[in-house]
Amino acid sequence: MKITASTALDHLRVLDLTRVRAGPTCCRILADFGADVIKIDAPPGLDPNEGISGARHGYDMVNLHRNKRSITLNLKAPEGREVFMRMLATSDVVVENFRPDVKDRMGLDYESLKAVNPRIILASISGFGQTGPYKTRPGFDQIAQGMGGLMGVTGEPGTPPMRAGIAVADSTSGIFAATGILIALAEREKSGMGQWVQTSLLQSQIAMMDFQAARFLVDHQVPPQAGNDHPTTVPMGVVTTADGYINIGVGGDSQWRSFCQSIERPDLIEVAKYAKGTDRTRHKDEIKALLEPIFKTRTSADWLARFEAAAVPAGPIYKVDQVFSDPQVEHLGVAVPLKDRERGDVRVVGQPIVMSRTPASVVSSVPDAGEHNVEILNEFGYSTDYIARLRERKII
Known part of the structure; x- marks a missing residue:
């Protein structure tokens, strides 16, 4: 049958x-x-x-x-x-x-x-x-x-x-x-x-490989390893919190401003060398070093709640068993x-x-x-x- x-x-x-x-x-x-x-x-x-x-x-x-x-x-x-x-x-x-x-x-x-x-x-x-x-x-x-x-x-x-x-x-x-x-x-x-x-x-x-392949074919750049960071967008990747790790994704200049408010560093909005995405990419290591101690002051759950309230992309990092117990995945x-x-x-x-x-x-x-x-x-x-x-x- x-x-x-x-x-x-x-x-x-x-x-x-x-x-x-x-x-x-x-x-x-x-x-x-x-x-x-x-x-x-x-x-x-x-x-x-x-x-x-x-x-x-x-x-x-x-x-x-x-x-x-x-x-x-x-x-x-x-x-x-x-x-x-x-x-x-x-x-x-x-x-x-x-x-x-x-x-x-x-x-x-x-x-x-x-x-x-x-x-x-x-x-x-x-x-x-x-x-x-x-x-x-x-x-x-x-x-x-x-x-x-x-x-x-x-x-x-x-x-x-x-x-x-x-x-x-x-x-x-x-x-x-x-x-x-x-x-x-x-x-x-x-x-x-x-x-x-x-x-x-x-x-x-x-x-x-998509954009990484296009990066070479169009601009003739050989993409390097980037670990858990996004290769071209900053800040985007894994950050260490007080009790674990989360992913963050700050994809545009308006999100950068919301992000700075969420981490209680509105002064960073006024820093000219961080204002544009291309500028932040050039100062990737500097921004990463600046953010590391900030993220360690709060738990993953605290950060995720703050970012959700501010519409800043962020998410937990699950093992497979945790994936299938997430309420959205269940839904x-x-x-x-x-x-x-x-x-x-x-x-x-x-x-x-x-x-x-x-x-x-x-x-x-x-x-x-x-x-x-x-x-x-x-x-x-x-x-x-x-x-x-x-x-x-x-x-x-």
């Missing part, structure tokens, strides 16, 4: 050939908004990298692969590819994150898929792109963080390069791939034709309840997109590999006897 999390994309069928993080992130977005996402798993013992993503009902798989159905299929065998091509003929999207040469060897390249279904949209996510000198290199998130410049601007000045604490390149590759798929689907409404959507960890990481419903057959009642991370009529939802946990074999194969016209033969031959 088709799983329906939303009506937004419930007219679409997606064949999910992905694993690890970038591809599953893309497919999760489509599944949460109602697409019939069929996760194609390898039969047990066939994949040499089986288990690379951790336990099937571990926290990562439960969060990444909810709202999907699963079929096991040996795509290296002719019978398995025949089943896949029959499914492909009436599907809308295929998502894969093989190395480029792998899908070519398996006959799952875009031209082969297009010959069966000209309306198909193939979304390919790779480490370094589908063409070029690095196209066959295996890629992981941290490799892309290093090559894409993120590690070069992260960490305290003068310290070794530092990775971000999350899989920035992986996750954003999945988001960019989903965006490309939706663009291709919208264009297909006009042309009637599918197309090949491509992104990579390296491209996505560079895109996420937004970011943690979504889910029942998993092995883990019982758990919560997963919901979609950060609010839709007024067709919201995303989470209705089922990660399926066991091949859980929907019979159901899906029946839908595509395969008989019970033929399904039994596929199982005997370890095709499913």
